[in-house]
Amino acid sequence: MTAPSGRRAYTLRIWRQAGPDQLGGFVEYRVGGIDPDMSFLETLDQLNEDIIQQGGDPVAFDSDCREGICGTCGVCIDGRAHGPLPNVTTCTLRMREFPDGATLTVEPFRANAFPIVKDLVVDRGALDRIIQRGGYISVNVGAAPEANLMLIGKDTAEAAMDSAACIGCGACVAACPNASAALFVGAKIRQFMLLPQGHVERGHRVLAMAEQMDEEGFGNCSNHGECEAACPKAIAIENIAALRREYLRAAFGLL
Amino acid sequence: MTPLLGSTLKSGAPGGPLDTQWDRHKGDLRLVSPANKRQFTIIVVGTGLAGGSAAAALGELGYNVLSFCIQDSPRRAHSVAAQGGINAAKNYQNDGDSVYRLFYDTIKGGDFRARESNVYRLAQLSVNIIDQCVAQGVPFAREYGGLLANRSFGGAQVSRTFYARGQTGQQLLLGAYGSLMRQVDAGTVKLFPRREMLDLVVIDGRARGIVCRNLVSGQLERYAADAVLLCTGGYATVYFLSTNAVNSNATAVWRCYKHGALFANPCFTQIHPTCIPLVGEQQSKLTLMSESLRNDGRVWVPKTPGDTRAPEQIHEAERDYFLERMYPAFGNLVPRDIASRAAKHVCDEGRGVGPTKLAVYLDFADALKRLGEEVVRERYGNLFQMYKEITGENPYQVPMRIFPAPHYTMGGLWVDYNLMSTIPGLFVLGEANFSDHGANRLGASALMQGLCDGYFVIPYTVGHYLGGGGLKKISTDDQAFREAEQRVRATVKRLLGIGGKKTVRDFHWQLGRILWDRAGMSRNAAGLTEAIEQVRALRQEFWENACVPGSGEDFNKSLEMAGRVADCFELGELLCRDALQREESCGCHFREEHQTADGELQRDDERFAFVAAWEYTGDDAAPVMHREPLRFETVHFTTRSYK
Numbered sequence: 001m002t003a004p005s006g007r008r009a010y011t012l013r014i015w016r017q018a019g020p021d022q023l024g025g026f027v028e029y030r031v032g033g034i035d036p037d038m039s040f041l042e043t044l045d046q047l048n049e050d051i052i053q054q055g056g057d058p059v060a061f062d063s064d065c066r067e068g069i070c071g072t073c074g075v076c077i078d079g080r081a082h083g084p085l086p087n088v089t090t091c092t093l094r095m096r097e098f099p100d101g102a103t104l105t106v107e108p109f110r111a112n113a114f115p116i117v118k119d120l121v122v123d124r125g126a127l128d129r130i131i132q133r134g135g136y137i138s139v140n141v142g143a144a145p146e147a148n149l150m151l152i153g154k155d156t157a158e159a160a161m162d163s164a165a166c167i168g169c170g171a172c173v174a175a176c177p178n179a180s181a182a183l184f185v186g187a188k189i190r191q192f193m194l195l196p197q198g199h200v201e202r203g204h205r206v207l208a209m210a211e212q213m214d215e216e217g218f219g220n221c222s223n224h225g226e227c228e229a230a231c232p233k234a235i236a237i238e239n240i241a242a243l244r245r246e247y248l249r250a251a252f253g254l255l
Numbered sequence: 256m257t258p259l260l261g262s263t264l265k266s267g268a269p270g271g272p273l274d275t276q277w278d279r280h281k282g283d284l285r286l287v288s289p290a291n292k293r294q295f296t297i298i299v300v301g302t303g304l305a306g307g308s309a310a311a312a313l314g315e316l317g318y319n320v321l322s323f324c325i326q327d328s329p330r331r332a333h334s335v336a337a338q339g340g341i342n343a344a345k346n347y348q349n350d351g352d353s354v355y356r357l358f359y360d361t362i363k364g365g366d367f368r369a370r371e372s373n374v375y376r377l378a379q380l381s382v383n384i385i386d387q388c389v390a391q392g393v394p395f396a397r398e399y400g401g402l403l404a405n406r407s408f409g410g411a412q413v414s415r416t417f418y419a420r421g422q423t424g425q426q427l428l429l430g431a432y433g434s435l436m437r438q439v440d441a442g443t444v445k446l447f448p449r450r451e452m453l454d455l456v457v458i459d460g461r462a463r464g465i466v467c468r469n470l471v472s473g474q475l476e477r478y479a480a481d482a483v484l485l486c487t488g489g490y491a492t493v494y495f496l497s498t499n500a501v502n503s504n505a506t507a508v509w510r511c512y513k514h515g516a517l518f519a520n521p522c523f524t525q526i527h528p529t530c531i532p533l534v535g536e537q538q539s540k541l542t543l544m545s546e547s548l549r550n551d552g553r554v555w556v557p558k559t560p561g562d563t564r565a566p567e568q569i570h571e572a573e574r575d576y577f578l579e580r581m582y583p584a585f586g587n588l589v590p591r592d593i594a595s596r597a598a599k600h601v602c603d604e605g606r607g608v609g610p611t612k613l614a615v616y617l618d619f620a621d622a623l624k625r626l627g628e629e630v631v632r633e634r635y636g637n638l639f640q641m642y643k644e645i646t647g648e649n650p651y652q653v654p655m656r657i658f659p660a661p662h663y664t665m666g667g668l669w670v671d672y673n674l675m676s677t678i679p680g681l682f683v684l685g686e687a688n689f690s691d692h693g694a695n696r697l698g699a700s701a702l703m704q705g706l707c708d709g710y711f712v713i714p715y716t717v718g719h720y721l722g723g724g725g726l727k728k729i730s731t732d733d734q735a736f737r738e739a740e741q742r743v744r745a746t747v748k749r750l751l752g753i754g755g756k757k758t759v760r761d762f763h764w765q766l767g768r769i770l771w772d773r774a775g776m777s778r779n780a781a782g783l784t785e786a787i788e789q790v791r792a793l794r795q796e797f798w799e800n801a802c803v804p805g806s807g808e809d810f811n812k813s814l815e816m817a818g819r820v821a822d823c824f825e826l827g828e829l830l831c832r833d834a835l836q837r838e839e840s841c842g843c844h845f846r847e848e849h850q851t852a853d854g855e856l857q858r859d860d861e862r863f864a865f866v867a868a869w870e871y872t873g874d875d876a877a878p879v880m881h882r883e884p885l886r887f888e889t890v891h892f893t894t895r896s897y898k
Binding site (some may be wrong): 033047053057058128136 | 291308311312326327329331335336347380383385387388389390392395396397399400401402403416418419420422424425426429433434436437439440444446448471500501502534536537538539540542543641644645646647701710711714756758760762801802804805809810812813836863891
């Protein structure tokens with residue numbers, strides 16, 4: 001184990017907001033006794049233990065699997081969705097990345113389409129509603145043909161998997177100056193664009209999902225590329241290019 | 256402590272030749288006509304592989320489905336974290352696999368404590384699962400020719416595991432989630448995210464609804480239905496530290512147990528061999544490293560106790576590749592229970608590695624030499640990255656350090672062949688039931704079971720139940736709903752009113768230590784008896800001295816956890832009672848009093864070839880143990896050997 005011994009202390013400036021319609025603001029906390037091998041969320045756990053023991057109201061934040069796959073967690077740390085490292089979720093971020101004594105500013109994923117529930121918790125139901133409109137292949141249980149009847153090249157499957165790896169955390173939206181969900185939508189579109197199973201519904205899919213994306217109040221993509229930098233699963237911006245191509249193809253018969 | 260004995264349970268499997276049982280049974284099941292299906296409302300609690308697939312499949316059939324989950328989206332259920340793969344008897348590799356072989360491996364892997372009929376059906380339906388998932392667009396790994404690829408998993412000598420990198424659970428779940436969302440769009444399924452089921456409503460002896468807490472508003476909500484499906488996963492969080500998600504819990508299952516659903520084999524808890532070792536007391540969970548890593552990774556410790564040299568300084572001749580030495584036929588791919596016990600054993604001998612000495616090496620040096628870094632990265636890239644993020648060490652350069660951790664629970668609510676519990680109308684699917692894995696689950700079989708139950712079993716069996724009629728009209732204003740809500744309200748009020756000093760996390764941590772030490776990988780009568788007393792005392796202290804802040808009227812994580820931990824005390828006690836009565840060693844359940852001269856499990860088929868199904872009789876009363884005898888008509892008891 002290379003981790004330095006010795007506990008650390010941090011100052012956390014955390015966004016507190018009692019509910020969606022209430023005013024919020026930053027509150028500063030000190031938290032000590034932090035092992036550098038602890039995760040960022042375990043530091044928030046520790047802070048909450050301290051707050052509870054002092055009779056206060058613990059900081060609300062979302063998390064579940066704590067191994068970077070469920071997409072439940074996500075906060076902005078010093079203005080960066082999921083913190084300073086590439087390809088890491090908030091839950092797998094370790095305190096060894098932050099110097100002892102640092103002050104860290106912690107905010108929820110902010111976007112019009114993600115109303116605040118409480119403190120660092122936001123409502124990302126908009127992403128589900130986009131998927132609901134067509135982020136799937138319409139196949140009823142029982143009707144599927146033998147799996148190996150369909151040949152799919154290894155490279156194609158791998159490329160589709162690159163897109164399918166999206167965990168739906170919403171970091172791309174939080175990082176985007178326009179709060180666009182283009183990377184999230186593009187990842188699903190590209191996965192099914194690459195796979196032959198997805199071809200039958202490709203036109204309807206992209207039009208319906210794009211329409212829902214607009215209805216939910218997400219902004220438009222203007223090629224900042226912040227989404228790609230913030231994505232914990234390295235979903236590439238070429239997914240947005242795929243989304244555009246598919247959209248043009250479906251809407252105007254181009255490409 | 257001799258358990259109070261109850262009745263003998265029957266599975267309701269049709270009997271006769273195993274390979275035609277399911278077909279014959281389907282032929283006998285009642286049907287519900289398409290026009291009548293929409294008249295029936297079905298509640299599905301949980302949206303993992305079992306719940307998501309069940310809700311989608313039932314919606315497709317035209318039932319009116321209400322789907323509940325504690326997460327903010329159904330896509331986040333903990334099935335998402337399953338890494339390695341899903342088994343299916345496709346025999347694409349021409350290596351001798353068959354439905355019978357998968358069935359046999361599963362029965363043997365479970366150490367002859369699972370029900371033959373269910374396991375055979377699981378093996379049969381496994382092939383349909385792969386077809387379904389491919390049709391949904393699940394990007395399984397492929398060969399260059401475009402065909403599906405396979406890898407090997409523990410407890411099998413064939414390659415039958417399908418996978419999508421180290422994210423198979425995620426991809427299968429997203430497939431089920433897509434199908435579910437399609438039904439939401441079609442109007443057959445209504446989603447209720449951020450809801451926690453806190454009570455079951457039983458009317459005229461049948462499950463007719465649930466009461467849940469809206470985790471955002473704190474409001475209690477009542478939902479009525481004609482059948483209730485529990486797909487809420489396992490109870491490994493009873494140990495506090497486990498590979499489960501921090502919100503994974505047994506509360507829904509436990510509340511049903513208190514309504515009379517029997518709880519089967521609670522002591523069958525799987526301790527997974529390859530997890531990242533614990534580093535400190537503030538840790539919130541343990542992270543699994545997929546069993547698939549044992550395909551190419553070699554497990555070893557130094558031969559000499561107390562050897563503190565860095566791994567690269569320990570010469571080949573000074574290393575003990577103990578799994579390969581002890582189990583030459585299966586080597587590093589022995590089943591999980593065996594690998595875990597062996598790791599514990601070498602650490603007990605003082606040969607553990609790393610700062611805590613509670614770890615063994617999982618070394619890829621040979622694989623990197625043989626295959627090259629590119630191939631290793633392609634197979635395990637995301638797992639290696641995850642390991643590096645968590646430990647700060649690069650597994651391409653130094654061996655991983657791993658140690659066993661609670662992972663999966665084979666026990667769960669007792670169900671019959673139709674997956675129905677002892678409460679009519681209450682069905683239990685996936686990890687939440689007990690039915691398919693006996694005393695030890697083989698790797699890549701949990702995903703198979705969840706999807707099998709949801710896609711291919713429940714659509715038939717729930718129709719049979721609903722088609723039987725006798726379901727009178729009810730409303731959520733009925734007395735049973737009001738009473739259930741009152742019970743929940745009283746519990747919430749009681750938790751918030753304890754006003755003690757100790758946090759819920761502290762209690763949960765203490766409970767976890769007791770169970771890990773005395774009801775974990777190694778158990779004995781004295782320790783279990785002591786654990787029961789300790790858990791009871793801790794439960795009492797909890798209700799006197801726990802500190803649960805905030806109110807019941809809004810988003811309150813501490814309150815959620817308090818309710819779950821309160822149930823964990825009771826479940827933990829039942830786990831110990833079950834472990835105490837099972838005076839044999841089988842699968843994950845190692846009773847120190849029952850071992851062979853070389854430290855292997857000593858099963859007792861004469862006395863213990865049964866499912867122990869416990870009946871609740873009161874919070875402080877001894878539960879009654881009912882038994883389902885296990886009859887093996889196709890396979891024969893053998894001593895499980897992987898040597």
